[in-house]
Amino acid sequence: MFKQLTNNQIETVEVILNGQKVQVPQGTTVAAMALTQGLRFTRTTPVSNSKRAPFCMMGVCYDCLMSIDGKANQRACATYVQNGMKIETQQGVGSALGDGSGE
Amino acid sequence: MNNHYQLLIIGGGPAGLAAATVATSHGISCALLDEQPAPGGQIYRSIESAPEQRAKKLGSEYQHGQDLVAEFRKCDADYFPRTQVWSLNAQLEVGILHDDKSKIISADQILVASGAMERPVPFPGWTLPGVMQAGAGQILFKSAGVIPSDGVVLAGSGPLLLLLAWQYINCGVDIKAILDVTPFSNYLLSLPKLPRALLAHHYLTKGLVYQKDLTLAGVSTKFGVSNIKAEGDDLLQSVRYRHFGREHTIETDLLLTHFGVIPHIWLTQAAGCEHQWDSSQQCWRPQHDQWGNTSIEGIIVAGDGAGINGARSAEHAGRLAGLQALFALGILTPAERDKQSVNVRKWMQDERHIRPFLESYFAIPQTILATDDNDTIVCRCEEITAGQIREAVKNGHHSSNDVKFMTRCGMGPCQGRQCANAVAHIVADAGGQAVSLTSHYRGRPPVTPLTLEQLATLSKEDA
Numbered sequence: 001m002f003k004q005l006t007n008n009q010i011e012t013v014e015v016i017l018n019g020q021k022v023q024v025p026q027g028t029t030v031a032a033m034a035l036t037q038g039l040r041f042t043r044t045t046p047v048s049n050s051k052r053a054p055f056c057m058m059g060v061c062y063d064c065l066m067s068i069d070g071k072a073n074q075r076a077c078a079t080y081v082q083n084g085m086k087i088e089t090q091q092g093v094g095s096a097l098g099d100g101s102g103e
Numbered sequence: 104m105n106n107h108y109q110l111l112i113i114g115g116g117p118a119g120l121a122a123a124t125v126a127t128s129h130g131i132s133c134a135l136l137d138e139q140p141a142p143g144g145q146i147y148r149s150i151e152s153a154p155e156q157r158a159k160k161l162g163s164e165y166q167h168g169q170d171l172v173a174e175f176r177k178c179d180a181d182y183f184p185r186t187q188v189w190s191l192n193a194q195l196e197v198g199i200l201h202d203d204k205s206k207i208i209s210a211d212q213i214l215v216a217s218g219a220m221e222r223p224v225p226f227p228g229w230t231l232p233g234v235m236q237a238g239a240g241q242i243l244f245k246s247a248g249v250i251p252s253d254g255v256v257l258a259g260s261g262p263l264l265l266l267l268a269w270q271y272i273n274c275g276v277d278i279k280a281i282l283d284v285t286p287f288s289n290y291l292l293s294l295p296k297l298p299r300a301l302l303a304h305h306y307l308t309k310g311l312v313y314q315k316d317l318t319l320a321g322v323s324t325k326f327g328v329s330n331i332k333a334e335g336d337d338l339l340q341s342v343r344y345r346h347f348g349r350e351h352t353i354e355t356d357l358l359l360t361h362f363g364v365i366p367h368i369w370l371t372q373a374a375g376c377e378h379q380w381d382s383s384q385q386c387w388r389p390q391h392d393q394w395g396n397t398s399i400e401g402i403i404v405a406g407d408g409a410g411i412n413g414a415r416s417a418e419h420a421g422r423l424a425g426l427q428a429l430f431a432l433g434i435l436t437p438a439e440r441d442k443q444s445v446n447v448r449k450w451m452q453d454e455r456h457i458r459p460f461l462e463s464y465f466a467i468p469q470t471i472l473a474t475d476d477n478d479t480i481v482c483r484c485e486e487i488t489a490g491q492i493r494e495a496v497k498n499g500h501h502s503s504n505d506v507k508f509m510t511r512c513g514m515g516p517c518q519g520r521q522c523a524n525a526v527a528h529i530v531a532d533a534g535g536q537a538v539s540l541t542s543h544y545r546g547r548p549p550v551t552p553l554t555l556e557q558l559a560t561l562s563k564e565d566a
Contacts, residue, residue: 001233001251001252001253001356001357002243002249002250002251002252002357003249003250003251003252004247004248004249005157005248005249005250005274007154007157007248009154025247027149027152027246027247028246028247029246029247032243032246032247032249035243035249036247036249040232040233040338040356041232041337041338042232045486047485047486048486050230050337050486051231051232051337051338052230052232052483053232053233053235054235054239055234055235055236055239055483056220056221056235056236056238056239056521057235057236057238057239057240057242057243058145058220058238058239058242059138060220060367060517060520060521061223061483061517061520061521062484062515062516062517062552063230063483063517065516073516073552077242078138080140
C-alpha cells in the first residue's frame, strides 16, 4: 500500500512488529512503519471487532491505537520507533496490564 | 520547565513559531509547547530533517517553512517538543504531559495556536482500513518520505487534494483517479468572489499550474462526482462513485479523501471560550477580536485554530498575537503595538484575499456533510451510525450534546474530534434547524485521554 523512498543518509533501528524483526529508518513513526511493512490493519475495535488502520496520522482520530512495549492504546502515529521496540496489532480494548514484557 | 511563564504558546506551527519569535525579542519569559518532536506544525512537518530531494518534491510553499523555523530556533523561547496539552482553563493554567509525566503550569498570557485538522466527513465505508485522509498521506510523505506503492484514488474537494496529487506525481505515484465532488453550482456561486481573489492571483496561478501538470501527467480527474462509497469486506477493495448519472467502480487498496480543514478547538472549548458557527467555513471557531483575544481575558488565538486562513496568514496572525501579548504584559504601549503591527496586518489581509473565493468554490454540499445513508458510521470510536443519530433527533433530542448523552456518539477516545462536525450537520438536517443552533459538544478536560498512571504523576511542587 505504501513504500518509503530510499534515503541512505538515515540510520536504521530494529523493531519487532508482531514478532517479526524489522529494520526501519530512524525518525519514522510506528504508524508509518506499519503501513510500509504492509500491515493492512493495526487494531480491531472493541465495539464490533472491525479492522482499523491509521486514518489521520496527526494524532486526532485515535484509530491507530496499537500495543507498544506491552502498553495498549498507544497512538502509533504519535510514537516514534526506537531500537528494540515491540509493536503489536491491538485486539479490542487491549490488555490493561500488557503482556508483562513492558515491566 | 518553569511553573510559570509570562507567555505560554501552545502549538509549534506557523502561528506559534512566529509569535514566539516576536515576543521573545522583548526579553519576556516564554515557553512553546508542541506535540511534535520538531517545530513546523503539520504544514511544515519535518522541515528541518526532510532531505533536500523530498522538500523539492513537496514544493515551494513547504520550503517556505525553513526560514520560519530557523528564526524560531534562534529565539529565546523555552521549547518543549513531544509535549501534549490536556487542559486549559480560564485561570490560565495548562495541564501538560511531558516525558510521560503530568504537570500544571500557569502563565500571564496564553496563545492557543492549535492549528487545523481535516474535516471528518462520514461516507459509506470510511472506516475501512485503506481509507485515509489526504492530510495523512501528506504527513506520511513529509515526515517519512512514505508514498503510495500500488496506486491511489484521491477523492473529495479542496486545494489540498490538488496539491497532494501534484506532490505525488512529482515522485511517480500512480494516481488511479481524482474524484472531485465539488458541485458544478459552486463554480457559479463563487464567481462574485473571484475579483477579490485576483488580488492574490499567485494562489490561483499555482492551482492552474498543478491542474495543468496533472493533465500532462495523464491523471484522470472526474469533476462533479457524487455518492462515493468505499467498499470491501473488512479491508478496502474498491471505490464506487456516481458520475453523470452512471455508477463506476475503481479497484484500489488506498483511498485518500479530503473535504477541507477545520480549526482544532478542543482546548478553547474546554477553557470555556465563546465559539461561533462560521457558515462560510462550515465549522465552529473561537470568537476573537482583531488581535486574537478570545472571550476569556489572557487567552489569545492565532492561526488556523482561530479560523481557517492558511499557513502564510497564520504566520502573520502569530506575529500580531505576539505583539498583543507584549501589550497585555505591559511591555509595549498601545501606540508601539499598533505601529509594529501595521505592515504585518496588511500582509495578513493580502494573504486572505483568496479565502472567500476558496470557501465558496470548495464549499462542501449539505448532502455530503449530513449523510442520509443511515448505515454509515458517524462516530468512528463508538460506532454510532447516522441512522441512530437521526433516530435520537426524531425522539426529541435536538442538540449535539443531547444526542451524545443518548447514543454515546462522541464519547470514545477521540472525544468527538472525528464526529462533532458531522453530528451537528445531521442533527440540524434531521431536526430542520440551522447548524449554528445545534451547539458543539461541550469539551471537558482532559481533552486527550490520559492514563491514571500519567495523571498520578501530577504534582505542582515538582520544579
